[in-house]
Amino acid sequence: MNEAEFLKKKFREYYSTHAVNSVPSIEAREFGIGDFKKKIVKRHMHFSSVAELNNFLRKEAPLYISYSAAYYKEPEARPMENKGLLGSDLVYEFDADELGLDCKEEHDFWYCKKCGNSGKGSVKNCSNCGSAxxxxxxxxxKCLEETKKQMLKLIKVLDEELGIFEQVSINFSGNAGYHLHIRSEKVRPLSSAARLELVDYLTLAGFTAEASIADFSEKMLKCVKPQAVKGAKARVLNRMIEFISNANPDELAAFGGIRLSKARYVHENRAKIIEKMKQGILDYLPGSKATSVKFWQNLIEHAKHCEALKLDRQTSIDIHKIVRVPDTLHGSTGLIAFGSKQIKVFINKAPKFKLGAERFGPYENEQAVLPEYAAIYLIGKGLASLRE
Ligand SMILES: [Zn+2]
Ligand SMILES: [Zn+2]
Known part of the structure; x- marks a missing residue:
């Protein structure tokens, strides 16, 4: 039995005891399936009922199965234009890969098939021969903690600022993040352009100091009064106030791009500076106007960076995208559903990792006895084999 067959067998076992009932309006969705290391090998599939989908899963046990956020008159029709679009859920995705976290340098690695070179971190091309x-x-x-924080922030903004947190489902994306689906009637008719506008708002694309909250054109530097605005502007201004009240002089110097002596001045006068902000004035620092403008610009950028949601833009804009069916297995990770029966595998390479409460690794060209779920996790990634 090779690795692909082994995974299939295990997936079949899983689907024979777990029914999937996570897709509302199943008859109007397009489905797609994937295979060992390939997330999509076939699209334009259609199931007319939950029972039909589950029969298919038990019989075929695909390693990946995705469905459309969109609703169609004829989901199986091709090309896309012939399906008859009826509307689409809004889908937001956070991926730990996109958050720019330091820990990725520790646990991610790459391997060059051409020359055998390998190394740590997220690298696209081989440092030795340049091949992909x-x-x-x-x-x-840490990755999970950060994606969770982002998700909580998104929920707050969708609910409190945009008023579209209705009929929501949140799922593990299977790889390294979460999907949030909004299935409310309100969002279904939104065009791609409207979805783009929403993403721009959530990610604060196009939010700049002078276009959004500040005026540096006159002698007195001004800002919008935080208490007079709502939404993203208020969030950025309040984040600035929070930063000024809590940051030490070193942090003020680093994020404000100013000398330590000036940062000390800001720190000592923080109460007065914040009071002025609330009156719509960005206070002068000792020195030239240019120094003050630079400081405020940097501070606004920093606050913007903290408030911007690190969403995957493409997922939320593309009306026709297909995403993982919630509660299904995922061929390269989400396999914690499997048991803890011990099996023997040969592991090419794996960093330290944690599944559920168990810690594993690191491994390098060695045989190991692992609980089934951990073995399936590594086999699915193509890093372990059944070889004795
Ligand atoms: Zn190479
Ligand atoms: Zn991490």
Missing amino acids: VEQYQFICE
């Missing part, structure tokens, strides 16, 4: 490399991404507690 195979990338292996892992997640740690």
Whole structure:
């Protein structure tokens, strides 16, 4: 039995005891399936009922199965234009890979098939021969913690600022992040352009100091009064106030791009500076106007960076995208559903990783006895084999 067959067998076992009932309006969705290391090998599939989908899963046990956020008159019709679009859920995706976290340098690695070179971190091309490399991404507690924080922030903004947090479902994306689906009637008719506008708002694309909250054109530097605005502007201004009240002089110097002596001045006068901000005035620092403008610009950029959601833009804009069916297995990771029966595998390479409460690794060209779920995790990533 090779690795692909082994995974299939295990997936079949899983689907024979777990029914999937996570897709509302199943008859109007397009489905797609994937295979060992390929997330999509076939699209334009259609199931007329939950029972039909589950029969298919038990019989075929695909390693990946995705469905359309869109609703169609004829989901199986091709090309896309012939399907008859009826509307589409809004889908937002956070991926730990996109958050720019330091831990990725520790747990991700790459391998060059051409020359055999390998190394740590997220690298696209081999440092030795320049060929495209195979990338292996892992997640740690920090990755999960950060994606969770982003998700909570998104929920707050969707609910409090945009008023569209209705009929929501949140799922592990299977790889290294989360999907949030909004299935409310309100969002279904939104065009791609409207979805783009929403993403721009959430990611603060196009938010700049002078276009959004500040005026540096006159002698007195001004800002919008935080208490007079709502939404993203208020969030950025309040984040600035929070930063000024809590940052030490070193942090003020680093993020404000000013000398330590000036940062000390800001720190000592923080109460007065914040009071002025609330009156719509950005206070002068000792020195030239240019120094003050630079400081405020940097501070606004920093606050913007903290407030911007690190969403995958493409997922939320593309009306026709297909995404993982919630509660299904995922061929390269989400396999914690499997048991803890011990099996023997040969592991090419794996960093330290954690699944559920168990810690594993690191491994390098060695045989190991692992609980089934951990073995399936590594086999699915193509990093372990059944070889004795
Ligand atoms: Zn190479
Ligand atoms: Zn991590």
